[in-house]
Amino acid sequence: MTHRKAQRTSAQAPDAPAAPLPAAPLPAAAPPAPDSARPGDLAERNVLVDLVAVVVAVSHDEPRVLTLDNGASLPAGPFGSDARSLQTGLRDWVERQTHHPLGYVEQLYTFADRDRTGADGQRVMSISYLALTREQAERRAQAEGTWLGWYACFPWEDWRDGQPAVVREILAPALMQWAAAAPSTVMRAQRRRRVATAFGLDGATWHDEMVLQRYELLHEARLTPESLRHVPEAERPAVVAPGHAMTGDHRRILATGVARLRGKIRYRPVVFELMPETFTLLDLQKAVEALAGRRTHKQNFRRLVEQQELVEETSEMSTTRVGRPARLFRFREEVLLERAIAGTKPAG
Amino acid sequence: MTHRKAQRTSAQAPDAPAAPLPAAPLPAAAPPAPDSARPGDLAERNVLVDLVAVVVAVSHDEPRVLTLDNGASLPAGPFGSDARSLQTGLRDWVERQTHHPLGYVEQLYTFADRDRTGADGQRVMSISYLALTREQAERRAQAEGTWLGWYACFPWEDWRDGQPAVVREILAPALMQWAAAAPSTVMRAQRRRRVATAFGLDGATWHDEMVLQRYELLHEARLTPESLRHVPEAERPAVVAPGHAMTGDHRRILATGVARLRGKIRYRPVVFELMPETFTLLDLQKAVEALAGRRTHKQNFRRLVEQQELVEETSEMSTTRVGRPARLFRFREEVLLERAIAGTKPAG
């Protein structure tokens, strides 16, 4: 069978849909496993399961993620058999540890590659979650963990002031060199094309939601500290991409979360989970721009928000610093119901 | 804290993005788990992990899913510690069992609710995958499993001939009755709104990708056989939604896969994984219509496909049954590279 070449296309597109509901109201017995498919004994089949959370908040025009050990890793906890569901397990765990109430929570991805092993060499599987919250000043004191800016981890992702210098001066040359170092002509061309589309070079446009592709590309090109951990000093390349690295593959998980949020923000009103009770339209715009890492046209942004009826006026005005005072708005909770956006099960 | 009501918005939106890459080229050690967060001993933490596959093919204008035991369940297998990664584990497993080579594979969701228990009462966790393939006639003989039409499972999802009678005559009345049976006025209104938006009633438009919401709604309203398993005969409602039920929560997993594929088909050229080497534009349109469960404007469909340069002409023409013979086309593999669609890592 001479089939198409890309037969084994893998599944790393940056935008898969669907995330199902938690436990159904009624218990549904798990299906009996087919006998033919039970090789190995139980011990071999058992794995440790961790929950990892990408907890996001926005403050001072900067999206931040909650980290432990001074930014070394994401909050993670064991998945105990006592948890009712994954979601509640995660929610309880993170809230207990960080004292931050989580708003929106959604499953990201489950990682279980062979190299992910724990202390005793047992395989560790991580189920990652994206969680949105408001960074609350009064809670900051008791909260463990530190809020780390997204763009400290991914400096190349912030295009709010145009193409960052990192891209032009460091990453683009290094990636192109990596592309040129490929063994065959075909691979060189392929790599160049991948680099160009991912980083918006050669006239390609920048796609803000391709966060994961870009990180993986840097990883593959050995430009991240994470990818160099087991490479002997001698063989290391001269350049390393700037940006705060993390333990294990936590930065990859973070990239997954950032990508997901950037994609979602377009067609679902999730920004409001990150906003205070009332806000001006400029506040809202700044938050969206911070998350997307790019500027938007002011008037068009307002038109969009208003014609979609996402917000409603309050009688109050902002205590303006300078310029004409702006009206304070409030999110219209009704839209969650109207458009069946928050999932099938409403709160309560 | 009198915060917003929908504070605990859950994460069941029908369209989350992002699915990361498999194992990074270099091993990355897993982060040491924080000691403070290790309650329970190992035995308590261990869970069984299964892989469940939603394998999709299209034949005779009907999308089908691969099932075992005459449609009773989806192919599922244990996740052994020997598998290199989840993807390859799944791929090997399904290909060995069904003799069907998988094309595109992507992770769907990880289920681990408390009620999911195995034979010995241990908790079972399922990582579900969506896989696309071509149903190959010559392999059908040796392949185990049967191809079950989507719409046998979800009759209400096929709108190719307009609103199905099931919706109007059975589901809509039953759901509205369920809504009316809610304890409070607020809940009644909420339920009505959810039903209307999910099923396109009361002037709301039908959204083909809300497959999961609809299934969950039926489940919650106790209209599915799955939701009635542990309900005593006496308490069962009079009506049950028609449609082929499955073991455990396999139909929920299938709904997740259908939703994902319907969403994805819009902006990623994944249909071609389901098409033969060459095809007419009508073939392609029929496949898309079958998956989406709704008709499309012929001329506009062609315009879209051609202006996006997804296909290229072949010299051959279809041996037409009746009418003017159509040109055979072929998928332009290049688009996968050009748009970085197939993920970061190209085949090989």
Added chain:
DNA sequence: CCGAATTATACTCATTCGGAGCATATAAAA
């Protein structure tokens, strides 16, 4: 108190894109 600076907010214009229809071409069947 005045003008400059700054921000808010209301309109307008052009382009693109998606839905829907009309017209014509090419085949088999009646």
Added chain:
DNA sequence: TTTTATATGCTCCGAATGAGTATAATTCGG
């Protein structure tokens, strides 16, 4: 030869989107 069915090319319209212009309401620096 007419009918029927499909393929294929083209036009029209309205909604959504990108980008610019104009005016209003403040603070701030003299």
